Amino acid sequence: MMQRSTLPMRDTFGRLLADLGEKNKDIIVITADVGNSTRAMYFRERFPDRYFNVGISEQDMVNFAAGLSVTGYKPIVVGFAMFVMRAWEQIRNSIARMNLDVKIMVTHAGYSDSGDGSSHQSLEDIALMRVLPNMKVIIPADSADVKRSLPVVVNELRGPLYYRMGRDYTPVITEGLDYDFKLGKAYVLKDGDDLAIMGAGVVLADALKAAEELEKMGISTAVINLMSIKPIDEDLIEYYARKTGRIITIEEHSIYGGIGSAVAEVLVKKYPVPMRFIGATTFGRSARSERDLLDYYGINYKSIINAAMELVK
Amino acid sequence: MEGGRRDGIPISIEELNKLKSIAEKARRNVVKMLFYDQTIHVGSSLSSIEILTTLLFRYVREGKDPINRDWLILSKGHAAPALYAILVEKGYINEDELWKIQDISGLLQGHPEIHIPGIDMSTGSLGQGLSFGVGVAQGIKMRGGSGRVFVIMGDGEQDEGEIWEAMTHAVTRKLDNLIAFIEMNGFQLDAATSEVKPKDFLPDVWRAVGWKTLSCDGHDFISLINTIEEALKAKAPVVIFAKTRRGMGFKPIENTEKQRASPDDAKKYLTNA
Numbered sequence: 001m002m003q004r005s006t007l008p009m010r011d012t013f014g015r016l017l018a019d020l021g022e023k024n025k026d027i028i029v030i031t032a033d034v035g036n037s038t039r040a041m042y043f044r045e046r047f048p049d050r051y052f053n054v055g056i057s058e059q060d061m062v063n064f065a066a067g068l069s070v071t072g073y074k075p076i077v078v079g080f081a082m083f084v085m086r087a088w089e090q091i092r093n094s095i096a097r098m099n100l101d102v103k104i105m106v107t108h109a110g111y112s113d114s115g116d117g118s119s120h121q122s123l124e125d126i127a128l129m130r131v132l133p134n135m136k137v138i139i140p141a142d143s144a145d146v147k148r149s150l151p152v153v154v155n156e157l158r159g160p161l162y163y164r165m166g167r168d169y170t171p172v173i174t175e176g177l178d179y180d181f182k183l184g185k186a187y188v189l190k191d192g193d194d195l196a197i198m199g200a201g202v203v204l205a206d207a208l209k210a211a212e213e214l215e216k217m218g219i220s221t222a223v224i225n226l227m228s229i230k231p232i233d234e235d236l237i238e239y240y241a242r243k244t245g246r247i248i249t250i251e252e253h254s255i256y257g258g259i260g261s262a263v264a265e266v267l268v269k270k271y272p273v274p275m276r277f278i279g280a281t282t283f284g285r286s287a288r289s290e291r292d293l294l295d296y297y298g299i300n301y302k303s304i305i306n307a308a309m310e311l312v313k
Numbered sequence: 314m315e316g317g318r319r320d321g322i323p324i325s326i327e328e329l330n331k332l333k334s335i336a337e338k339a340r341r342n343v344v345k346m347l348f349y350d351q352t353i354h355v356g357s358s359l360s361s362i363e364i365l366t367t368l369l370f371r372y373v374r375e376g377k378d379p380i381n382r383d384w385l386i387l388s389k390g391h392a393a394p395a396l397y398a399i400l401v402e403k404g405y406i407n408e409d410e411l412w413k414i415q416d417i418s419g420l421l422q423g424h425p426e427i428h429i430p431g432i433d434m435s436t437g438s439l440g441q442g443l444s445f446g447v448g449v450a451q452g453i454k455m456r457g458g459s460g461r462v463f464v465i466m467g468d469g470e471q472d473e474g475e476i477w478e479a480m481t482h483a484v485t486r487k488l489d490n491l492i493a494f495i496e497m498n499g500f501q502l503d504a505a506t507s508e509v510k511p512k513d514f515l516p517d518v519w520r521a522v523g524w525k526t527l528s529c530d531g532h533d534f535i536s537l538i539n540t541i542e543e544a545l546k547a548k549a550p551v552v553i554f555a556k557t558r559r560g561m562g563f564k565p566i567e568n569t570e571k572q573r574a575s576p577d578d579a580k581k582y583l584t585n586a
Contacts, residue, residue, distance in 0.1 A: 049455075055485075060444040060478030067448020071379050071456060075448075090475070093438045094445060098427050 006172050009165040010107040012143035014039025016150050017076070017105075018046050024155060026074045030054060032061045032083065037167075038107045040078040058083050062090040062102075069100045076154070077102060081109035081122035081164060088128050095160045096132040103153065104129075105163040110201065110252030111284050111293035112166030121284035121293075127257025129162040130230040136161040136183065137229040139200035139259075141173040145227065148174075149181035157183060164201070166252075169290040171205035174225065186233035192222035195308055196240040198263055199250040200226045202290075203299060207250055210304035219312055232262050238270040246311040248276045248304055252294065255279035276307035317374035317383065320545055324371075324538055332534050336366040339398035340562050342411055346394050347579040349412045353423070356560040356572040358395035360498045360531070361387075361465065364555055365399045367537045368463055372545075380458025384449050386434045388442020389467035389496065390424035396432070397421050405431035440473025442466060443493060447483045450491040450550075461545075464493045468512050469501025483550040484523035491550045492541070493524075496531055498559040500570045516554055524552045531555030 021027045021043055029043040030052045044051040054061045058079060065075035077084065084091075084106050095102045106125070113120040130137045138153060138161065140146045146165070153163060179187050189204065190211050197207040204225055211221035222240055226232060241247060247267065249260035260277035267273060278299055287293045294300050324332075343358045368385055376382035387396050394414060400406045406420070406429070413419030420429060424437030434445050446464040453460040470476065483491055495515065499506055506512045520526040525547040529540035537555070544551040560566035565578040 052451075054482055055478070057475075057478035057482070059440075059475040060447070060482055063441050063444030063475070063479070064448040064451070064482065067445040067450070068452045070449060071452025071458070073452055073455075089438060090441060090444075094435070094441055098435050 006170055006175065007143050008168045008170045009140060009143055009146050010039045010167060012146045013105070013107070013150065013165055014042040016147060017154070018042040020151060020154050021047050021050065024074065026072065027154065028052065028068055028073045028075045029078055030061055030065050030075055031078045032056055032058045034079055038078045038080070058087040059090050062087040063094050065102045066094040066098070066100050069102050074154070075102050077104045079106055080113070080120065081106035081125045082113075082120050085122065085125055085128060091160070092132055096134045099134045099159055101158050103161045103163060105165075107165045108167045109164045110166055110290070112169060112290050114287045114290045114293055117286035118283040123254045123280045123284065124257075125162075125164065126229060126251070126253045126259060127261070130262060131257070132160070134160050135230065137164070138162070139164045139227060139229055141201055141204045141225050141227065142170050142175065144175040144177070145173070145181070148179070149227070152181050152183075166202055166290065169202055171202060173202070173204045173208065181227070184228050184231035184233060186227060186236045187225040188236075189223040189225050190221070192244065193220040194244055194312060195219055195246045195248065196222040196224060196244045197248045197250060197304060198224040198226055198237065198240070198259070200229060200259055201252055203250045203252050203294065206294070206299070206301040207304060210301035210308070213301065213305055214308055219308060221308070226259060226263075229259060229262055232266060234266045234270065237263055237266045241267050241271045241273045245273050247273055248278065248307050248311070250299065250304060251279040252299060253279055255281060274311055276311060278303050278307060317372060319371045321542065324535070329534055332366055332370060335370060335399070335402045336362050339366065339395060339402060341583060342398040342401065342408070343394045344563055344579045344582050346411055346414050347574065348576050350415045351573055351576065353394045353414060354391040354572045355394070355563065355574065356500070356566050356569070357389060357392045357467065357498075359561045359563055360496055360557040360559045361389070361392040361395045362399070362561070363532045363534060363537060364465060364494055364496070364557075365395055367534060367541065369399050369403055371538065372541060373463065380453045380456045380460050382460050384433045384446070384460060384462045386436070386442040386446050386462065386464045387425055388436055388464055389439065389470055390436030393421070393423065393425050396425060400431040403431065439467070439470040440475040443476055443479035444482070446491055446493070447479050447486065447488060450483070450488040451486050453490060454488065461490045461492065464491070466493060466495050467501070468495060468497045468499065468506050469509070471495065471512060471515055472510055480519060480522055480524070488550045489548050492544050493550070493552045494555050495552060496555050496557045498557040500559045504570055519552045523549065525549045526552055526554070528554040528556070531557035532561055
């Protein structure tokens with residue numbers, strides 16, 4: 001069962017960010033000429049004085065935000081995941097190194113900019129961001145996760161933070177579930193005893209579908225929404241490694257240095273178990289939809305089922 | 314001598330002599346640091362001494378309130394030894410720390426870090442200071458503060474694309490509380506700037522973009538002070554092209570692409586001076 005879609009994450013994000021700007025007058029939104037596509041425009045419409053389009057200049061955007069932060073504002077840099085990476089060195093050397101209160105919130109991550117092809121598809125950003133000292137990395141699964149996490153991220157968390165969303169494809173994953181977002185905490189979307197699937201973002205829809213299919217085959221499968229990639233919930237990862245003895249990770253990102261790597265780092269220290277990594281291993285390509293790309297590259301429930309079969313054999 | 318808050322006050326002979334003596338002490342201390350670490354960027358540091366002395370001892374207003382004090386951003390972070398030597402004269406850093414520069418047990422890093430007293434931005438990667446300065450200046454303006462932002466860049470640094478991004482941005486924001494220096498010492502890491510990429514057109518470009526463009530002798534206090542006074546009155550972001558000499562005052566490397574000299578050369582300089 002692939003669930004119905006809901007408001008795209010970028011729309012939920014843009015509207016909620018504008019709402020948050022109502023109460024918190026220190027929030028400043030900065031974009032590099034992608035205010036419409038990222039939905040930062042909703043903030044611009046309500047608070048033109050606290051909205052800056054710096055033009056197509058991501059490096060300047062990052063250090064401009066850094067400078068604003070030392071005067072007591074809370075700058076939120078909003079861009080396409082891929083092109084914010086162009087300023088990775090600025091993020092490292094200015095924001096992370098000085099531990100400044102700048103939030104980097106991206107849309108169009110993963111394959112979500114499907115039509116534009118490999119130049120626009122960001123499959124390395126999680127690795128690049130989580131390697132930075134002081135940087136936190138948050139990946140909501142759907143619009144409900146955005147609603148849970150964005151107010152906390154903006155109003156309560158200080159310091160550098162990377163918040164990753166896609167473009168349009170937003171299957172319902174966590175709608176109606178009863179949990180609050182907490183930094184460093186993962187969430188159990190479905191419990192199980194034989195196998196645990198862990199991941200973050202829209203691909204958790206495939207994890208849930210795979211779990212459902214596996215249950216029919218008698219394989220009791222847990223699904224974990226990691227959401228807070230850094231810091232990561234080491235305790236829950238260890239708990240499910242001990243409970244199930246088998247882990248599959250899935251991510252809309254390179255398997256090198258991404259979410260699977262983060263889980264593996266925990267397990268090697270705490271309780272190593274057999275793992276399988278589902279994610280990208282090459283650059284992407286153009287397609288008419290994100291869904292086509294996920295299926296083309298095997299980042300889907302079928303691959304999870306195949307990996308599960310290998311692990312339980 | 315107190316630093317800052319001396320806008321518009323004509324300089325006295327006494328103050329001028331004081332600035333000269335601070336700069337000379339800092340210059341000697343930069344050369345002396347060579348005894349302890351031969352990898353510091355002496356040439357670029359000596360090029361910046363008078364600019365830093367003038368700003369820190371005459372113009373930069375200190376304070377805890379981020380919007381009602383001035384900011385000094387050394388975007389050409391490799392000139393950190395000069396800044397440290399002057400911060401010693403300001404009393405922010407103990408002189409003994411200078412001799413531990415870049416040592417594992419020392420406070421002073423090879424490039425500025427904000428955990429060092431008196432440092433406003435961690436730099437070292439070229440091209441980033443001006444964008445940060447634009448952000449600080451914009452934040453000050455939005456909050457109605459009186460602070461000003463001084464950014465010091467090198468001529469070689471102008472190769473970085475982010476400078477273009479920030480240069481055009483500052484004009485868009487009409488930041489008349491932002492004063493940038495570009496030190497024109499004619500050298501970058503590998504060779505003369507003229508050999509690597511042309512720089513002569515820079516004043517024309519900055520002017521065309523909308524900056525008020527001034528120039529001065531970056532080693533002459535009177536020239537520096539007159540130019541900064543003019544900059545402070547401007548109603549636009551100001552860039553000051555300061556003609557400097559790399560390695561100024563230290564003959565073994567003066568006006569060459571060399572950043573370093575031997576401890577023997579340093580000894581000769583310190584004993585003869």
